[in-house]
Amino acid sequence: MRLSQMLFVTLREEPAEAEIPSHKLLVRAGYIRRIGSGIYAYLPLMWRVLQKISQIVREEMNATGAQECLLPQLQPSDLWRESGRWDTYTKAEGIMFALTDRQERELGLGPTHEEVITTIAKEMIRSYRQLPLNLYQIQTKFRDEIRPRFGLMRGREFIMKDAYSFSADEESLRAIYQDMDRAYCKIFRRCGLAFRAVEADSGAIGGSASQEFMVLADAGEDEVLYTEDGKYSANVEKAISLPPEVEPSPFKKYEKLETPGTETIEKLAKFLKCSTTAVVKNVLYEALYDNGTLVLALVHIRGDQDVNEVKLQNELVRLAPRYQAKTLLALRVPDESAQQKWAAKPLPLGYIAPDLPDDYISSVKDVISEFLRLADKTVVDLKNFVTGANEFGYHVVGANWGKEFQLPELMVDIRKARPGDRAIHDPSQILQSTRGIEVGHIFQLGTKYSQAMGATYTNEQGEELPLVMGCYGIGVSRLAQAAVEQSYDKDGIIWPVAIAPYHAIVVIPNINDREQVEVAEKLYNELNLAGIETLLDDRDERAGVKFKDADLIGIPYRIVTGRAIKQGKVELVERANKQSQEIAIEEVVTNLRARIDEALKL
Amino acid sequence: MRLSQMLFVTLREEPAEAEIPSHKLLVRAGYIRRIGSGIYAYLPLMWRVLQKISQIVREEMNATGAQECLLPQLQPSDLWRESGRWDTYTKAEGIMFALTDRQERELGLGPTHEEVITTIAKEMIRSYRQLPLNLYQIQTKFRDEIRPRFGLMRGREFIMKDAYSFSADEESLRAIYQDMDRAYCKIFRRCGLAFRAVEADSGAIGGSASQEFMVLADAGEDEVLYTEDGKYSANVEKAISLPPEVEPSPFKKYEKLETPGTETIEKLAKFLKCSTTAVVKNVLYEALYDNGTLVLALVHIRGDQDVNEVKLQNELVRLAPRYQAKTLLALRVPDESAQQKWAAKPLPLGYIAPDLPDDYISSVKDVISEFLRLADKTVVDLKNFVTGANEFGYHVVGANWGKEFQLPELMVDIRKARPGDRAIHDPSQILQSTRGIEVGHIFQLGTKYSQAMGATYTNEQGEELPLVMGCYGIGVSRLAQAAVEQSYDKDGIIWPVAIAPYHAIVVIPNINDREQVEVAEKLYNELNLAGIETLLDDRDERAGVKFKDADLIGIPYRIVTGRAIKQGKVELVERANKQSQEIAIEEVVTNLRARIDEALKL
Known part of the structure; x- marks a missing residue:
């Protein structure tokens, strides 16, 4: 192509809209052009990059025996109601664009295609002899992001490769999952990227295991924790670790002490001359389920640790059936003004005890449907600990589970792992932190969708069983920008040869x-x-x-x-x-x- | 690929949803699967066909120097308001899906991309030295069809190749238009199709000249009129012809006659023992413009001819500025009940005269903003004609323009050409009729969009001029089905080798x-x-x-x-x-x- 005949316009000034280097460079070099918030046109040079990445993805997917297809972007709401995700996607998270057609029927613009593909599988797959199958597509997807930013990194319209596998059993699923893992590594290597596969949270997609592929870059939105021996790496949302050792509590006797001005754990520890590891912190959460159930959850966690809200949310989603609900719509820490919506006398934040006072509970019964206590594992073995007294300006010290307070029935890991923590697989390994851009995510879904939507097959013995599914995504347009974020200098972009236009x-x-x-x-x-x-x-x-x-x-x-x-x-x-x-x-x-x-x- | 490992399911029964052979066959043979009304999944075999067609399109487009890109499907309403098409597309025709995002901003799902590409051209093109340019994309488009049907033929989500050219002048536009004409012929030939290029109406896209490419098939939704010498073919919406000769009127004297039971022209001619060519038919239309102007249009046309409503609509759109309106929202023949909405005494349908009675006009002034008369060219030379008397059961005979009635100022071609008419280029050629499936459409847009949206360039003399545009579409998924409609037998599909999966x-x-x-x-x-x-x-x-x-x-x-x-x-x-x-x-x-x-x- 001759530049004299191409739509070729470069800009000297940095575009005001852009925050990170790759976004600035792609706009300045005439690869992309903003059409609306989170919406970009891919100009001829960019389109060639995207085609090259797509072709690499296609070759490696085909090599595993996966079959390419194309599913509709307009998705009837019925399908999403069958899987139970319509409300989560259009209301709770609100990331799916919804519209009504001229017949007043509701449609969603596909952010993902589990519902559509499961419907097809339900209609077309009858027998184990048709299994396993892995279908994929490379397609524009839509997400009504709360805060579209960073160009193609977090756009509202973007290109994805999404694959969905159907197996007769978990073993076959795991085999395909491993094939995909290998294929993904090959794809990212061929694209010339420095990347890391990390354990990941499954989020709204669901399923048991999942793994993300992170392109390492300072501008990455995700934090990755890893060990130097290469044996562990995980998204901080998912990461686990051994917490720092406990320093024994100096208090032998249970008593209530006046502790003025100790709303934070640091101030409290300083005031009491004890370690933050000797404190049980009680954090109040308000959880709203889709059927209107409002749950007040009190989380106990060691004073030096923080709650990982992704893990907490997963626990609360898991509890939905207990409240006859399907999904969680919202989760937040209620501040005093939020608390005043249901209680005349709000709890003294910073001084809350592991048990809520009975009079408080009975006073808010009209608004709060359920009370829940969850203990993070870090608090279980604490002795003679310090904790709140449900009274402003007071704490108790020398407390013990089974004596002054009862441990709740739910003892779970909802702690945020941190760089500096010791690794579980080898406590001599210390977690390091790096930032990454998620360009791939593979999931073992299991039977979540096939059960909800009745997608079954008949096995060799004539039994009807739900299909065992996996799903596997690559952010094609995001990958293109991630490649730039990883490879540029003061003069511009340095494309890897394999994906250069x-x-x-x-x-x-x-x-x-x-x-x-x-x-x-x-x-x-x-x-x-x-x-x-x-x-x-x-x-x-x-x-x-x-x-x-x-x-x-x-x-x-x-x-x-x-x-x-x-x-x-x-x-x-x-x-x-x-x-x-x-x-x-x-x-x-x-x-x-x-x-x-x-x-x-x- | 091994069938044993493919998603391969054929059906013996004909799918209930399908009306035409190609639709039935594509469903039965496992190429497509319906997900919703007018919404289909392309299964692996179909996807290969679509990829092959796309590749042929790409090669021929690239050979002309056109550059591939990808524009967003989500389009901010602002752009469509700038071009003046938002209301037409979301309300009048209502074929654009519209939605609002979480910020309550309106977005449309692109059925076409003139607005987006013109915005890009406006921002990137400065000088004549950057011209000409032709940009294209192959992409899924959306239309909220009133009646989705025939599978991929009239779907609500379909794949299009759309190209947009920018030139400095009309001459360059015509050169690109001809290049596209040649490229399109090559594309359809390579795809193994029997097709015909025909003159076409430009519809809501606008512009001066346009040409459609029709795959010939009995199930085609379009009627094509053509001559055997190969020198003329046109969509019936656009076709022109010489009407049959006039048989002279037997009436020499102007008089009003009682003509009971002659609401139709045929009954009238039989009753009066004259030819239908001696009658001036007066057809009442109600036209609603986007600014609320309601126009009553009275069309005069020769008794043996019919109004071509596409041509009439084009005339009325052209008149919009006269009523300070931008577009026409609706056009219809008001029946008696519709007429009663504005007039206590409706006009006697079948007996309307070329002039509306003054008392009628003054009685409906509150509702009807404007009155309009249009004469089709066929009535201009009629002598001693028969026409309505504005009185139920009466007609006048022996009437003449300039005597009993005045010819309106607007004398236009709004007649429907018919098979059997004589061709204009050679009256010895008689128009034949055939049916076709529109698979391509090319337009000389001129400056319609560039003027509305301010997309200009500077010429060699330093003058700022609007860009001269063309646009060029191919229905990729429709073409795939048209190929089947043209080539099958009782046992199934017969793919042309070039596009077989x-x-x-x-x-x-x-x-x-x-x-x-x-x-x-x-x-x-x-x-x-x-x-x-x-x-x-x-x-x-x-x-x-x-x-x-x-x-x-x-x-x-x-x-x-x-x-x-x-x-x-x-x-x-x-x-x-x-x-x-x-x-x-x-x-x-x-x-x-x-x-x-x-x-x-x-």
């Missing part, structure tokens, strides 16, 4: 020099004929402008038909390291071919 | 026969290695079932490893003509390669 760019420093033009045209044709995708900068611009643009758009190899053509040579510059060398004109094609082949070797 | 299918009649299996596996591998896309029917099914399925799904070449393998031969059956021959196993690859190459030759 073009391999090479031939720059004519002066288009009025006939010899320069002739050599460039000849090379441009020869390179393209040899399958080396090449741009020709034949614009009537100064050489400096052309070099700056070539650096900005990040084409791996630049060939300049400058003064050296008198000696039968051109300049070849490698974008990644700016190394330049003169090579004979007749060697350009073989030289570049060799470099590209080397770069594409895994 | 696979070129060949190797059928093992008996999977318990080791020799059959071995030969089949060998051929399956060799064919795929040779680039001949091949299925292997290795299912544990009877041979008859396999042959039926192979016919149903319509793979061009079937290879059967049956009894003849004892003689070193296999059976090769051509799907299109059912011709079968035995060929040596070692010749299969070269034989098929030759057949496929021959089939793909243009």
Whole structure:
């Protein structure tokens, strides 16, 4: 392609809308253009990058025997009601765009396709002989994000590869899950990315196990905890660890003490001259279920630790059947004004005890449907601990479970793991922290959707059983931007060769020099004929402008038909390291071919 | 791909939802599956067909220098308000799905992309030196059809290729338009279709000239009129012709006659013993503009002719500025009950005169904003004609323009051309009729959108001018089904080789026969290695079932490893003509390669 004939416009100024380097660069270099909040047009250069990534994804998916299809983006609400997710997706999380058609029927714009594919499986799969199956698509998805940002990273319209597998049993599911794990690693390696597979929370998708693939980058929205021995890495949402050792409590006797101005654990520990590990912190949560049940949950956790709200939310979702509810709509820490909605006298935040006072409970019975206590495992073995007294300005010390307070029935891990914690698999390993951009996520769904929607098969013994499912996503457009976030310099983008929009760019420093033009045209044709995708900068611009643009758009190899053509040579510059060398004109094609082949070797 | 590992389910029964053969066959053969009204999943076989068509489209578009991109499907309503189409698309025609996001901002789901691309052009194009440009995308589009039907033919979610060109002047636009015309012909030929390019109405897209590409098929929703000399063909919505000759009126004297029971022209002509060509028919229309203006339009047309409402609508849209309106929201013939909404005494339908009575006009002034008369050209030269008397049971005869009635200022062509009419380019040519499926449409838009949205460029003289635009669409998913509608037999689909999901299918009649299996596996591998896309029917099914399925799904070449393998031969059956021959196993690859190459030759 000739730049003179392309929609090619680069910007000198940084776009006001962009916060992170990759977003700024993609806009400045003319790859994307904002059309609305979280909505972008992919211009010709970007589209080539996206096609290349898609092709790599396709090849590796096909190699595992997965079959490509395309499912509708418009999804009838009925299907989502069958799975029980309509309310969660359109109301609770509100991330699915919903609309009504001219017949007043509700439709959602697909953020994911479990419901559609399970419906198809239900209709088409009868027998174990049709299993296993893995179907995938590469498609634009929609999410009505609360805060669209970072360009393609968190857009409202984005390209995903999503795959769904159907198996007769868990063993087959695990085999496909492992195939997908391997295929994903290959895909990200082929795309030239530094990445890490991490344990992950399954979120609204559900299922038992799940794993995310993180492209490592400082601008990543996710925190990853890992150990140096390479044996553990997890999203902080999911991560587990050994908490720091407990320092014994200095209090031997149970008593109530006046502790003025100790609303925070740090102030309290300082005031009492004890370790924060000797304190039981009681955190009040308000949980609203989809059937209107309002639960007040009191969480006990060791004073030096924090609640992992993702883990807490998962526990509360798991409890939904106890309240005849399907899903959790909202979870929050009620501040005093929120508490005043149901109690004339709010609980003294910072001084709450492991038990709520009976008069408080009876006074709010009209509003609060249920009370719940959950103990994080860190508090279970504490002795002689310090905790709140349900009275402003007072704590109790020297308390013990089974004596002054009862341990609740629910003892769970809802603690946030932190860098510096010891690893569970090997306490000599200390958790490190890094930031990542999630570009892939694989899930063992099990029978969550097939049971809800009645998608079954008949096994060899003639029994009807629910299909065992997995699902596997890659954020194609996000991956493209993540590649830039991982690879740029002050002059612009540095594309990995495998996903660069073009391999090479031939720059004519002066288009009025006939010899320069002739050599460039000849090379441009020869390179393209040899399958080396090449741009020709034949614009009537100064050489400096052309070099700056070539650096900005990040084409791996630049060939300049400058003064050296008198000696039968051109300049070849490698974008990644700016190394330049003169090579004979007749060697350009073989030289570049060799470099590209080397770069594409895994 | 092995059928045993594919999502492959064929149905014996015809699906209740399907009306036309291609729809039935695509469902029965497992290509598509209905998810909702007008919403289909493309299963793996279908997806391959769609990818092949897309690839042909891409190659031919790229060959013209067009650049592929991808524009968002979610489109901010602001852009559509700028072009003035938001109301037409979401209210008047109501074919655009609209939704509001969590910030209560309105968005439309793109049925077409003039607004988005013009916004991009406005921001990126500055100078004539950047022109011309032609950008295209292959993408899922949405239309909230009043009556979704015929499977992919009129779906609510479908795949389109849409291209938009930007030129400095009309001459450049015409050159690109011609390039597109040629590229489209090549695309449809390569896809193996019998098609016809026809003159077309530009509809809600707008612009001056437009041309449709019709795949000829009885089930087509469009009527095409054409001449045998090949020099004229047009969609009936757009078609022009010479009307039949006039038979002179037998009435010499102007008088009012009692004509009881002559509400139709045929009854009237019979009663008066005159030709229907001697009658001026006056048809009342009610036109509602977007600013609330209600216009009563009285159309005069020769008795033997009918009003072409598409042409009439275009005239009324053209008149919108006269009523300070932007667009027409609705057009209909008001029946008596509709008339009673504004007039105590409705006009006597069937007896309306070319002039409305003054007392009628003054009595409805409160409701009707404007009155309008339009004469179709067929009435202009009529002498001594017969027409209504504005009185039930009465007509006048021997009337003349300029005497008893005045010709209106608007004299236009709003007549429906018919098969049997004489062609304008050569009156010896008679219009013939055929039916077609519209698979492509190209438009010379001119400056409609660039002016409305302020998309300009600066010419060599430094003047700022609006960009001159064209747009060019192909219905990719509709084309796939049209191919089936044009090519099937009682046993199933007969795919053209170029767009068949696979070129060949190797059928093992008996999977318990080791020799059959071995030969089949060998051929399956060799064919795929040779680039001949091949299925292997290795299912544990009877041979008859396999042959039926192979016919149903319509793979061009079937290879059967049956009894003849004892003689070193296999059976090769051509799907299109059912011709079968035995060929040596070692010749299969070269034989098929030759057949496929021959089939793909243009």
